[in-house]
Amino acid sequence: xxxxxxPQQEALRREVRQFIRDNMTPDLAEEMDVHANAExxxxxxxxxxxxxxxxxxRGWLGITYPKAYGGQGGDRLTQYIVEEEFTRAGVxxxxxxxxxxxxxxxxxxxxKQYYIPRLIKREISFCLGFTEPHAGADLAxxxxxxxxxxxxxxxxxxxxxxxxxxxxxxxxxMARTDRSAPKHDGISIFLIPMDAxxxxxxxxxxxxxxxxxxxxxxxxASRTNETFFDxxxxxxxxxxxxxxxxxxxxxxxxxxxxxxxxRYLISVRRDEDIVNFVKSTRFDGFEPxxxxxxxxKIAEMWIEAQVCxxxxxxxxxxxxxxxxxxxxxxxxxxxxxxxxxxxxxxxTQMLGPYGSLLRTSPHAIEDGVFAHNVMGSFQSGINxxxxxxxxxxxxxxxxxxxxxxxxxxxxx
Amino acid sequence: MANCPVCQAPxxxxxxxxxxxxxxxxxKEVDPKMGTRQFHDGTWYYFDSLxxxxxxxxxxxxxxxx
Ligand SMILES: Cc1cc2nc3c(=O)[nH]c(=O)nc-3n(C[C@H](O)[C@H](O)[C@H](O)COP(=O)(O)OP(=O)(O)OC[C@H]3O[C@@H](n4cnc5c(N)ncnc54)[C@H](O)[C@@H]3O)c2cc1C
Ligand SMILES: [Zn+2]
Numbered sequence: 482x483x484x485x486x487x488p489q490q491e492a493l494r495r496e497v498r499q500f501i502r503d504n505m506t507p508d509l510a511e512e513m514d515v516h517a518n519a520e521x522x523x524x525x526x527x528x529x530x531x532x533x534x535x536x537x538x539r540g541w542l543g544i545t546y547p548k549a550y551g552g553q554g555g556d557r558l559t560q561y562i563v564e565e566e567f568t569r570a571g572v573x574x575x576x577x578x579x580x581x582x583x584x585x586x587x588x589x590x591x592x593k594q595y596y597i598p599r600l601i602k603r604e605i606s607f608c609l610g611f612t613e614p615h616a617g618a619d620l621a622x623x624x625x626x627x628x629x630x631x632x633x634x635x636x637x638x639x640x641x642x643x644x645x646x647x648x649x650x651x652x653x654x655m656a657r658t659d660r661s662a663p664k665h666d667g668i669s670i671f672l673i674p675m676d677a678x679x680x681x682x683x684x685x686x687x688x689x690x691x692x693x694x695x696x697x698x699x700x701x702a703s704r705t706n707e708t709f710f711d712x713x714x715x716x717x718x719x720x721x722x723x724x725x726x727x728x729x730x731x732x733x734x735x736x737x738x739x740x741x742x743x744r745y746l747i748s749v750r751r752d753e754d755i756v757n758f759v760k761s762t763r764f765d766g767f768e769p770x771x772x773x774x775x776x777x778k779i780a781e782m783w784i785e786a787q788v789c790x791x792x793x794x795x796x797x798x799x800x801x802x803x804x805x806x807x808x809x810x811x812x813x814x815x816x817x818x819x820x821x822x823x824x825x826x827x828x829t830q831m832l833g834p835y836g837s838l839l840r841t842s843p844h845a846i847e848d849g850v851f852a853h854n855v856m857g858s859f860q861s862g863i864n865x866x867x868x869x870x871x872x873x874x875x876x877x878x879x880x881x882x883x884x885x886x887x888x889x890x891x892x893x
Numbered sequence: 894m895a896n897c898p899v900c901q902a903p904x905x906x907x908x909x910x911x912x913x914x915x916x917x918x919x920x921k922e923v924d925p926k927m928g929t930r931q932f933h934d935g936t937w938y939y940f941d942s943l944x945x946x947x948x949x950x951x952x953x954x955x956x957x958x959x
Contacts, residue, residue, distance in 0.1 A: 525917045614931055614950045624932065639932055650918040676919025681910065684925050685943075707929065708920075 490562055497541065497566040504535060505570060513572045514696050522648030524573075524603065533574075533603040536567075542574060543601030546585070551598030557797045568746040571697075575743050576600060578865075580607035580653040580672070583734030587670075587722035596672065607672075608649035610640040610708060611731070617641075618870050620655075621664040621728065625710065627656040627671065634658075634671070634720075636679075636713040642864070646682045646706040650675055653734075659725050669727040670734075671719045679713035682706050689857050692841045695848035699747050700821060701857025735866060744813065745789040747861070748821040751854060752786045755779065755828050775831050782824045789817045808879025811871040818861040818868060825854040897928075898938055898956040899945035904928040906939050 486494065512521055512529055524533070536542055544560035546552025567574045576582070581600045584592055599605045616623040625638025636656055646652065652673050659667030673680075683706060690703040722730040756779060759769045769775050792813040799809060829836035829851050840849035862868045876882040895904050909930060914922035930939045931946055933953055940946040949956050 522917050614946070637932070639930075646918075646920065647916045647922070648918065649916075674919070675916060680920045681912075681923055682916055682920045683923050683929060686925075709930070 486562070490558070493559065494562050494566060497563050500536075500539065501566065501570045501572070504532060505572075510571060511696060523645070524606075525648055530603070536574060537602050541567075542603070543576060543581075543597075546576070546581070546597060546601060550585075550593055551601045557801045561793075561797060564743065565746055568743050569750055571699075573743065577743070578609070580609075580651075580734070583653070583670070583730055584672070584721065586733060587730045591718070592672065592721065605650040606645070606648065607651045607653045608643050608645040608675075608706075608708075610643050610646075610652045610654040612641045612643075613639060614641050618867055621668070623655060623657060623668065625654070625656045626660070627658050627669060627715075629658070629717075630714075632717050633714050634717065636671070636673075636710045636715065638710050640708040640710075642685065642705045643682075643708040644702055644705040644864070646675070646708050647684065647704065652680070652708065653721075655727055655731050658727075662725065665728045667725055668731070669724050670721040670730050671715060672721050673713070673715050673719055677713050677715060679711045681709040681711070683709070687860065689853065689860070692839055692849075694853040694857060695840050695850050698850050698853045698857055699750055700825070700854050701860040744817045744861075745786075745793045748789060748817060748824055749786050751821075751828065752782055752824055755824075755831065756783070759831070769831065778827050778831065782820075782827055785816075785820045785823065789813075789820055792816060808875040811866070811874040812879070814866055814871045815868045815875070818858070821858040821861055822855075825851070825858045829855055895939040897941045897945050899940065899948050902941040902945075904939040904941050906930075906937075909939055 506528075509528055509532055512526055513524060523529075533542070540553050540555075541563045543550075543552035544555040544563065545557050546554075548554045564575050579600050581597060584596050584600075588596065596605070600607075610625075611620055611623075613623050613625060623638075625636065625640065627634040627636045634656075636654070638656065640646075640652075640654070643652065652675055654671045654673055655668060656671060657667050658669040661667070675682075685705045685707050687701060687703060687705060689698070689701045694701065694703055721727075759775060759779060762769055792809070796806070796809055796813055799806060832846055832851055835844050835846050837852050837855075838845040838849055839852050842849065845852070873885055877884060895906050896902065897904055905927065908924075909928040910923060911927070912921045913924045916922055928939055928941050929943060929946055930937045931949065932938075933949075938949065940949065
């Protein structure tokens with residue numbers, strides 16, 4: 482099987498790249514950057530909305546979604562090509578992580594009609610409210626409660642690491658609706674507007690915020706949040722899927738969310754940068770591209786990057802054929818973040834001792850971006866399902882091994 | 894005023910919850926320097942810092958019995 486692009490696909494790729502060159506201003510680039518969003522919520526300004534509108538007009542948003550819901554009814558490879566180019570430019574247009582895959586799979590007709598077109602056009606966005614202080618890897622331990630009161634639910638509890646809660650219009654919330662059921666069976670998913678009375682967002686600064694990561698840092702987020710729910714009343718129509726069946730909806734959504742270009746691309750972008758840097762740089766007559774140790778390392782990282790890409794292609798092909806994931810998404814979620822850690826470390830090694838200095842040092846190279854990338858790359862091994870938990874899933878679902886011995890209660 | 898169950902530092906519950914801003918999505922924002930809280934066994938406990946809350950999360954009983 483050949484994974485190269487056809488001439489039409491290659492033309493599309495160039496068209497997208499040109500569009501970005503023509504429409505992306507430095508100010509916009511700053512707003513779209515994950516690290517800028519600490520002070521400036523990403524993609525919420527009028528110029529960002531205008532930018533998304535233009536992308537939508539080109540037919541490049543929601544390519545794989547049905548036309549009836551504002552999509553293009555197109556194929557995944559086309560979507561991948563477009564996503565790849567935007568991700569390279571630091572713009573997230575992907576709908577994974579948005580809640581859209583889960584709403585398509587489990588939503589009522591009304592929910593699909595309401596949410597999908599708006600998510601595609603980027604008029605609304607979700608943050609994910611899963612993790613709690615006592616429920617991380619052991620997510621089913623969650624305590625946030627939703628109690629039925631007539632046509633409403635009353636929600637109380639707290640969520641941890643709700644990334645983008647400070648820019649999102651909605652939260653995709655996992656809460657306990659039945660306290661007496663076994664822990665996986667009493668959980669439900671709610672789609673809730675962030676302006677519902679009783680929701681409080683408290684910033685949670687990450688390692689990337691001290692000192693603040695410089696703008697082109699690819700990995701990690703500088704800000705995530707804690708989100709509190711104090712007697713938040715939501716209508717029962719906010720429920721996604723059936724009451725108490727939220728565990729299945731949630732884990733299916735997370736699996737679908739793992740498929741896409743962005744996971745692999747955040748590493749590849751750095752890999753491409755270092756190749757260009759090494760090819761074009763000379764220090765005092767030294768050409769890094771001729772150094773055998775550097776060539777060796779770069780070749781190795783490049784091979785790893787290609788494995789990431791092939792894994793992504795395979796996941797897309799599984800979804801395209803309507804196949805079932807067993808271990809594939811989990812394997813991708815181990816390999817890509819760990820490749821990110823290896824490649825960012827290798828890059829700082831190639832740059833020598835100054836490569837490890839953070840931006841606060843006057844001797845930092847390019848504002849310390851490479852060192853900040855090393856720190857940030859570790860975040861992707863934790864968020865959206867940690868690599869340890871993903872390995873466990875590969876063993877269980879992929880290799881048919883028994884569930885591991887019950888670990889002691891996971892600590893938040 | 895409450896006291897942090899871990900280090901006993903005073904925490905102003907009202908200040909920890911007081912609105913200091915609003916997200917573009919319309920949620921209330923608070924000042925993180927004013928402390929944080931955790932819902933435990935039906936009660937909100939207030940902490941001066943996340944470090945203290947993390948200690949509490951790991952072993953709440955050891956801080957509540959005192
Ligand atoms: C930058 C960032 C952004 C995030 N964004 C979001 C978000 O938007 N929404 C959201 O809901 N959550 C988010 N998270 C939370 C993330 O999903 C959790 O951090 C993750 O699930 C791990 O949970 P924990 O932090 O409680 O660690 P713990 O569950 O305490 O785990 C600690 C360590 O032990 C390992 N471990 C735990 N149990 C086992 C086991 N049985 N076997 C082997 N190893 C184990 C874990 O892999 C981990 O390395 C984010 C996290 C980070 C760091
Ligand atoms: Zn304290």
